[in-house]
Each structure stands twice: as C-alpha cells, then as structure tokens.
C-alpha cells in the first residue's frame with residue numbers, strides 16, 4: 083500500500099496536463115472532492131428516471147410515450163456510469179443506492195417536485211436536461227478525472243437528445259393558445275427551480291477545491307449564465323414569460339424577480355411578493371427535500387429489497 087499523494091503532487095500532475103486516472107493518482111482531498119461531485123451527478127441521473135417515468139404516463143400518444151421511456155432508459159445508463167466510477171474509487175455503491183436514507187440523496191431539489199403533466203415533462207426536458215447538459219458539458223471539456231471525461235462522450239450526446247425533445251414539443255405546442263397557457267403554467271414554477279439548480283452563488287460557495295483540482299471548469303454562477311443564455315432566448319422566441327433578461331451594460335443574464343425566493347411546493351408557486359430570501363433558507367428547503375423524495379427513492383430501492391428477500395428464501 084502506497085502512502086497517499088499530497089495535494090501538491092496532484093496539482094503538479096494536473097499542471098503537466100496529465101489526467102488523474104485512478105485512486106493512486108489522488109490525494110485524500112482530491113478523492114473526497116471527486117466523490118462528492120460524482121455522487122451529486124450519479125444521484126441526479128438516477129432520480130430523473132422515476133421522476134420522468136412518473137410523467138411519461140401523461141404522454142399524449144404512443145410515440146411520445148416511447149420517447150419519454152427512451153429518456154428514462156438513457157438516464158439509468160448515465161447513473162450506471164457515475165456509480166460505477168464511484169465503485170472504482172472504493173465507494174460501497176450498494177449501500178449508497180439501495181440503503182441510503184432518501185433525505186441524504188444529493189440530487190437537485192427540483193426533481194423532488196413531481197411532474198404531473200406532459201407539459202411539465204417537456205419543460206423539464208427543455209430546462210432540467212439543459213441544466214444537466216451545461217454541467218456535464220463543462221465537466222466533459224474540463225475535468226481532470228480521465229475516466230469520467232471519457233465516459234461523458236456518450237452522456238453528452240444523449241443529453242442533447244433530451245433537451246431537443248423538450249424544445250421540439252415547446253415549438254410544436256406553443257402556437258396553440260390553450261397549449262401555450264398550459265406550458266406557461268409549467269414554466270412559471272420550473273424556471274426559477276432551474277436557476278436555483280446551479281447552487282450557491284460563487285461568493286458564498288464552500289468547496290473551492292472543485293475548481294483548484296479541476297473537477298469541473300466553470301463556477302456555479304458561470305454555469306447559471308450558460309444555462310440562461312440558451313433557455314431564456316428559447317422562451318422569448320416562443321413568447322413565454324420568464325423573469326430574466328440580458329443586461330447589455332454588464333453583459334450578463336439577470337433575474338428580474340425576487341431571487342432566491344420561498345417556494346410553496348404543494349401549490350407549485352413562488353412567493354415572490356414576500357421578497358428575496360437568504361441562500362441559507364434555500365439550503366434548509368433543499369436539505370429537508372421535497373414532496374416526491376421518499377416516493378422516488380423508494381421506487382429505486384424497492385426492487386433490490388425484493389431481490390434480497392428472494393435470495394434469503396432461496
């Protein structure tokens with residue numbers, strides 16, 4: 083057993099443009115950091131499967147049901163890749179996936195709010211999968227962890243399909259006033275949840291090593307800008323209202339309403355009249371998890387528990 087590398091040794095390797103390939107190339111700080119970011123990614127991919135499956139039942143025809151199920155299948159594949167990388171780093175993934183308390187899961191809060199119509203599903207594809215695409219695209223381009231970088235070639239292509247699926251349905255339905263209104267209602271609660279998705283603003287962020295070690299390339303605020311730079315113009319083009327605009331003087335996308343804000347998750351409503359809240363209050367909501375957290379995690383864990391019982395009987 084080798085002594086673990088120091089942070090300086092890892093940084094030297096990175097500065098020499100060599101990728102980190104396995105635990106032997108990592109310091110304890112690098113290992114903990116990469117495990118943290120991989121767990122968020124793996125959990126997000128996996129929970130999107132029951133979340134999208136829940137919504138697929140509202141598909142208007144067999145073709146769109148097929149596309150929704152194909153997306154669920156892709157997400158399971160993406161989750162498999164990320165958990166497999168975690169297992170190679172010594173994580174007990176059976177424990178992590180099948181026995182972890184639902185409130186300890188690390189995916190974005192948005193997936194805890196159930197998608198209860200086909201409109202909400204296609205907006206999720208246009209917004210949430212776009213967020214995934216921005217985050218993973220950045221990791222694909224910039225990460226110093228070689229095995230993840232290579233695996234993301236496939237994931238990147240499939241995420242493009244997911245967000246195009248959302249975009250195409252938005253374009254198809256938007257000209258019809260009644261359909262436009264239904265989509266707008268979904269956008270009203272889903273837009274800010276996706277702006278929130280990118281996490282704490284840079285000045286409040288704790289895990290500085292994510293950039294130092296090059297787990298990813300861009301900061302939370304930069305990625306939020308990347309997302310808004312395509313999501314907002316899409317909405318504007320299709321005459322959907324979103325509380326954001328491009329500010330010429332600062333060359334940045336700006337949110338026009340109270341942000342971050344309190345969210346009434348039962349009625350899927352932002353309490354904007356109450357004004358902005360602190361990010362601490364947002365973190366409290368995230369940590370408590372939302373309405374479908376227990377149901378979606380249980381759905382993932384149920385089959386494994388049944389299998390374990392069957393094996394005991396045998």
Ligand SMILES: [Fe+2]
Pocket residue numbers: 127156157160214241
């Ligand atoms: Fe995915």
Ligand SMILES: [Fe+2]
Pocket residue numbers: 157211214240241244
């Ligand atoms: Fe996706």
